[in-house]
Amino acid sequence: MKNFYKILISFFLLLVLFYGLEKLYDFALRHNCNIKIAYIQKEKINAEILIHGPCEPLWMISPEKLDRITGLKSYNLALTHSDFADNYLHLYYYLKNNNAPKYLFFYVTPESMDLNYNTFNTYRFAPYLDNPTVDSVIKECDSNFYKWVRIPFMRYAFYNKNINFDAIQGMKHYFNNRKKPYYVNGYEPPFQVKWDNHLENFIQLYPHGYRFEWNNLREKYLCKLIELAKQNGIKVYLFESPVLKEALQYQPNREVMVNRIKAIATKYGIVFKQFDNMKIAESREYFMSTLNTNLKGSRIFTDSLGAFIKAEIGKANHPE
Amino acid sequence: MTFISPLFILFITIVIFVNYLLPPRFRYVFILSVGLVFVGFFNIESLIAVLLFTLFNFYLAKLILNNRALFIFGLAVNALAIILFNYFNSTTNGLHFSFTLISFQIDKFIVAFGLSFYSMQNIAYLTEVYSKRMIAETKLAKYVLYSVFFPKFISGPVMLPVEFISQIDNNVITNNNLIRGFQLLLLGVFKKMVLADRLAPGVCSVFDYHSNYSGLTTLVAAYLFTIQMYFDFSGYTNMALGMAEMLGFKLKDNFNFPLRSTSVSEFWRRWHISLISWFTKYIYYPVVFRLRDYKKIAPLIGILLTFFVSMIWHGIGFTFLAWAVCHIIYLCFESLTRKARTEFSERFNNSLCKMLYIFIVFNLVCFSNIFFRANSFDTALHLIKTIGCNFIPDNFYNGLIAPIAVGGHQIDEFNLYITILLSVLFLLFERRIGNIVSSERINIKYIIGSVLLIMIFGVFNSGTRFIYMQF
Numbered sequence: 124m125k126n127f128y129k130i131l132i133s134f135f136l137l138l139v140l141f142y143g144l145e146k147l148y149d150f151a152l153r154h155n156c157n158i159k160i161a162y163i164q165k166e167k168i169n170a171e172i173l174i175h176g177p178c179e180p181l182w183m184i185s186p187e188k189l190d191r192i193t194g195l196k197s198y199n200l201a202l203t204h205s206d207f208a209d210n211y212l213h214l215y216y217y218l219k220n221n222n223a224p225k226y227l228f229f230y231v232t233p234e235s236m237d238l239n240y241n242t243f244n245t246y247r248f249a250p251y252l253d254n255p256t257v258d259s260v261i262k263e264c265d266s267n268f269y270k271w272v273r274i275p276f277m278r279y280a281f282y283n284k285n286i287n288f289d290a291i292q293g294m295k296h297y298f299n300n301r302k303k304p305y306y307v308n309g310y311e312p313p314f315q316v317k318w319d320n321h322l323e324n325f326i327q328l329y330p331h332g333y334r335f336e337w338n339n340l341r342e343k344y345l346c347k348l349i350e351l352a353k354q355n356g357i358k359v360y361l362f363e364s365p366v367l368k369e370a371l372q373y374q375p376n377r378e379v380m381v382n383r384i385k386a387i388a389t390k391y392g393i394v395f396k397q398f399d400n401m402k403i404a405e406s407r408e409y410f411m412s413t414l415n416t417n418l419k420g421s422r423i424f425t426d427s428l429g430a431f432i433k434a435e436i437g438k439a440n441h442p443e
Numbered sequence: 444m445t446f447i448s449p450l451f452i453l454f455i456t457i458v459i460f461v462n463y464l465l466p467p468r469f470r471y472v473f474i475l476s477v478g479l480v481f482v483g484f485f486n487i488e489s490l491i492a493v494l495l496f497t498l499f500n501f502y503l504a505k506l507i508l509n510n511r512a513l514f515i516f517g518l519a520v521n522a523l524a525i526i527l528f529n530y531f532n533s534t535t536n537g538l539h540f541s542f543t544l545i546s547f548q549i550d551k552f553i554v555a556f557g558l559s560f561y562s563m564q565n566i567a568y569l570t571e572v573y574s575k576r577m578i579a580e581t582k583l584a585k586y587v588l589y590s591v592f593f594p595k596f597i598s599g600p601v602m603l604p605v606e607f608i609s610q611i612d613n614n615v616i617t618n619n620n621l622i623r624g625f626q627l628l629l630l631g632v633f634k635k636m637v638l639a640d641r642l643a644p645g646v647c648s649v650f651d652y653h654s655n656y657s658g659l660t661t662l663v664a665a666y667l668f669t670i671q672m673y674f675d676f677s678g679y680t681n682m683a684l685g686m687a688e689m690l691g692f693k694l695k696d697n698f699n700f701p702l703r704s705t706s707v708s709e710f711w712r713r714w715h716i717s718l719i720s721w722f723t724k725y726i727y728y729p730v731v732f733r734l735r736d737y738k739k740i741a742p743l744i745g746i747l748l749t750f751f752v753s754m755i756w757h758g759i760g761f762t763f764l765a766w767a768v769c770h771i772i773y774l775c776f777e778s779l780t781r782k783a784r785t786e787f788s789e790r791f792n793n794s795l796c797k798m799l800y801i802f803i804v805f806n807l808v809c810f811s812n813i814f815f816r817a818n819s820f821d822t823a824l825h826l827i828k829t830i831g832c833n834f835i836p837d838n839f840y841n842g843l844i845a846p847i848a849v850g851g852h853q854i855d856e857f858n859l860y861i862t863i864l865l866s867v868l869f870l871l872f873e874r875r876i877g878n879i880v881s882s883e884r885i886n887i888k889y890i891i892g893s894v895l896l897i898m899i900f901g902v903f904n905s906g907t908r909f910i911y912m913q914f
Contacts, residue, residue, distance in 0.1 A: 126618055129885045136887075137894055144899075267904065270449065280898040284641075287861070287899065288854040320655070 141276035148279045148290045152250045155293030156304040159202060160216050160247055166302070169222045170198035172432065173357075174309075175210055176230025177241050178203040179364055179414050183421040184228075184428060186308040192429030193436060199309030201230065206241045207344035208264045212248055214348060215256060223355035226432065231345065231361045231395070233380030234414065237335045246282035264340070313417050321412040322370055332373040335380045342387070349391050360435070361388050361395040364424055365404035370413040394435075398427055447635060454481075459689045463616055467691075471588055471611045474690055478591035493561065496524065497590045500565040504572045504579040514573045521562040521569070525756060528558040559756055560599045561590060563721055568604040570725060577605050585611050592692070594683040598676070598909060600695045600717035603724075607692070614691040619883035621689055626880045626889065628685030633893045634678030635909070636901035638869060641862040642671035643902075645847040650816050650826070657842050658834035661826045664847060665809045668816050670866055673702060676715070679909045681880075695720075700873060705800035706784075707773040707807060718756075722749045746774045761820035769811035865900065 156162050172195050174184045181201035189197045200213055210229070234240040243264040251257045252272060262269045271277045279286050295301075325333070352359045361384065371377060381397070388395035401424070403409040409420030416424055458477050462470055483490035500517065507514040568589075571577040580586045589607050590596075649656055649664035656664075680697040687694045695717045704710035711719050727745040734741035754767035777784070788796070810827075817823035836842020848859035869876070879889050 126622065126885050129887055133885075133887050133890050136891055140891070140895060141898065271903070276898055280901065281903045283899055284858050284902065285854070288857045324652075 138275060141274075145276045145279065148276075148286065149250045151290040151293035151297070152286070153293070154297040155289050156296050156301055157292060157306075158247070158289055159200065159304075159309065160213060160251070161293075162304050163200070163213075163217045164220045167221060168198050168217075169196070171195040171225045172197035173214075173217070173224040173227045174199045174201060174230075175214060175227060176201045177205045177210075177235070179232075180228075180230040181309075181311055182313040183364055183416055183424055185310045185312075185421070185425050187310070188422070188425045189429050189432065192426070193432050195225070195436070197308070198224075201309070202244070202247070204241050204244060206243050206264075207235065207341050207348055208243045208260050209241075209247065211344050211348040211351065212251075212257060212260055214351060216251075218351070218355055223357050225358060226435075227352045227357045227359045228428070228432070229348065229352075229359060229361050230364065231384055232363045232366070232414065233335045233374070233377050233384070235345075236337050236341050236380060236384070238338045238341070239336075244285070246285040249278045249282070249286065252278055260344075313411060313415065313421060317411065318407055319412050322367070325370075325413070326373060329373065332375045334376045335374065337380065337383060345387065346391075349387075349393065353391070358439070359391070359393045361393060362428070363395075363397045363399070364414070364428075365398050365401045365409075365416070365420075367407065367410050367413045368404045369407075396431060398424065401427060447632065455686060459621075459686075462690050463621070467614050470614050470691065472584060474592065475584055475588040478588065478593045478596065481593040482591050482596060492558070493591060494587075496521075496561070496565065497587050498583075500568060500590075501580070501583055501586045504569055507569060507573050508575070508579070511573075514569060517569045518566055521565045524562045525559050526759070528562075560601055561596065563601050563718075563756075564590065564604070567601070567721060567725065571604060580604070580608060592687070594686040594690070594692075595694055598679055598683075600680060600683065600697045601721050602695060602717065603721075606695070610692050616689070616691040620691060622885045623881060623883055624685045624688030624690075626685070626886065627681050627688060629890065629893050629897075630876065630880050631678045631681030631683075631685060633897055633901075634674040634681060634869075636897055636903070638862070638866050639671050639675035639678055640902035641858070641900065642667050642674070642866065644849045645859065645862075646671055646816070648846050648849045650822075651818065656829065656846050657836035658830040658832065659836055660843050660846050661813075661829050662809075662834075663843065665813050665816075665826075666805075667847070669805070669809045669812050670702070670870075672812070672816075673698070673714075674866070674869075675909055702805060702870065703801055704804050705788075705797055706777055707770065707804055708777050710804055710808060711770075711774075718753075722753060726752055742778050743775050746778065747771055750774075757815075762814045762817055762823055765814040765820065765823065766811050769807075769814065773807055773811075861900065865896075 152158060153161050153164075156165075170186075172186075172189060172193065174180050174186065174189075174197060178201070181199060181203060184199055184201075186197040186199050189195075200210075200217055202209065202213065205213070214227075243260075245261055245265040245268050248257050248261060252261065261272075268281050271281055279290075349359055363381075385395050403416065403420050403423050409416050409423065411417045458474075462473055465473055479490060479494075482493055499520065503513065503517045507517060568586075572579045580589075585608055588611060589602075589604055592607070595602060646664055646668045649660055650668065677698040684694050684696060697714075697716050697718075699713040699716065701710050701713035704713055727749045730745040730748050731741045734744055750767040750771045754763045757763045757766070788800075813826055814820075814823045817826060844856055844859065848855035876889075879886050
């Protein structure tokens, strides 16, 4: 009988502890300014140009530079390794607390449509599971995680490797009363200066080239993202940054994928801009991997993108 | 269905609960049925293969008494199963048989999980019966249970028939069994999820993508792999022991603090004890006995043959051969220098020397484990070469921390430090934790502490299997 009570006490103590920990993590993660989804809900950014997508735009497009070129305020909402569902939820939360931007520049490439590239990072949304939109996206994109989340604290335990550090940092930000993130305008300069051998490893893995596979879930969330932006009166542009030319020979169906992306753009009456004719695409000097330019390449690309945006703004202001 | 999955948690909870409620005489039939479901869950071919082997061994055991030819035939069939299983494991496409009229393909996945462990038990059973150390089991159900008892089915511990079958009729489950079993199970889950699975990515990063790393990085990865394998396999064993105890059975422990060994021979007395006991009993001792007239050479040949068989058991390939050769050299050296070493350790018998011995043995084991873990012999040689030639990384952070932390971000570094801290703390307090777990008193602090650590630091989404499941 004594043992039975001990087990019962342990069980209830654990439940209380899990409940408490869940609240503590929830609080801490919402106070971490470096987490974009937390920051965009606390601060009014109200950018006029929003850059969005995975790591490529995050490391390549400096809003500071864009602001100078275009004369409009911009913000980089992109996140590393994020897929369209991830991007969709970030845009959804951005629009909840901020005025809708005038322009959304959204990064889309054949890689974005393939499940082997990028992913849905469930842990980023763990504190927001109570929101029905988040709940339904997670249910669809990470069912393995979803079946555990009703257990107290499990929403944080499941991906704790990605969360513990952020939670500790969140508490630090709370006690230090920190309001601004480390990267204020969302842009993170490329962390790597040297070529990272990604292409060599890729060729070793796929000596006869790699055929991209179109994923319908990715397409669904790309469409949802475009629709969400359009509902909020945002002018959407899809774009693809320069791809290192020597890598193209190992991607036999790249063109087919690009055509399908163009078809989506046409369906929604939006522009899909490719920066495939830029000179930098011909040399490794400007890249750290096939898709990611280094700091030198990023500066050149941001200039081109800025010029394009400026021209588009000009067109919008003077339609004739 | 691995030991760490929602389905298995549900499965084991129901099994333990139902088994506890059943009258003792029905329990073995119940556990037997559960075992068959467990094996069949992997795939139905596994179940058929296991049942055929079990029937073969069960009926053969009745005929082998005084029939040497049949006994050898039985041993050969079981040994062949191990060799074929390891052959399938080392190829990707299985084996294609082609006769004039019949042509069929045996896919590698048809071969049952745990066949190596399972065949060893059958060999032990036939040998025991043939040498009249035990009477052939008369009840088929009990023998099948011995074969497919699910906690030990996949990766052991290897039990001798006499050790297990005798427990079937005396199955008693007390509250103490449940408490100790649960605490052991929790310890196993902790070792696997919090320690082994957190170490795994860093080890993979170096061993599988080894081209650019420094010698120091490789050496650290080799250390971490040995520690990872220890946590992984001893975690599995703790879980198996815990589940068995909650079902009223006692299994052999496989580990006795092996990383504290002061000699390689001591290491092998503390590491994978059940397997080594099997090798010692059925290979080493018979060889040494046969060659008893050659006193100096007999143990050396015994070591040579034991590790040769151990190599075949682990896998067919140059990497396992090199691993076995390393241990043959270590053990032969120890055997030849026993006298001198004993005198030396008597003269220098202080804790500092003991720590030095532990460090040397740990390094020797880690060195051999480079072959054990590497994907190919060439890779192993390349890794060893980097340790010898390119030891210090150009940049300490990018060269050492980043590859093992699997990423160059603060968060990766934080995770690496946490993992190392937890591993070191566990190794330091391992004996004390072991005492808490094996006590028959329920320890609330231990249960709450370990569950909390599992929830905060455990890896839930690794999808990695236990390392020894491949054997």
